[in-house]
Amino acid sequence: MSITSFEPNMSVASLTIAELEAFVKKIIQQSDRSQESSIIPSHIILDAPFDETAVPFWEITAALAAEVPDEIWATVPEDASEQVDRYLYHQ
Incomplete structure (x- = not known):
């Protein structure tokens, strides 16, 4: 038996x-x-200069989170960060 798929x-x-x-x-x-085919070659990353003017990731995240109304935040379970798989994938 030859397995092709x-x-x-x-x-x-x-x-x-x-x-x-x-x-x-x-x-x-x-x-x-x-x-x-999906991985960026490391030499591209290593050759990229550091942009000191770039907004840090956490600041972008905080700005986006600030746009969410308080009523929506109130619906987020307190243990959402600990139980993310349970809430996203119903596991």
Whole structure:
């Protein structure tokens, strides 16, 4: 049996060791190619000059948060930062 793609209802238990190794290797290679195309090369980041005039991230966040009405903030659970997965993904 040659594995060319993942079949959701197919059990890996039906694969031979060689087929499983080939499948895992293929998935890793696909993942590596995907990451290579989405990652900014480090030399671009390292060559970028530091902009001392740029507004810090926390100031941007604070300014945006200040625009949210108090009535909306009142609906945010007190433990939202600790339970973010629960509230976002219902976990």
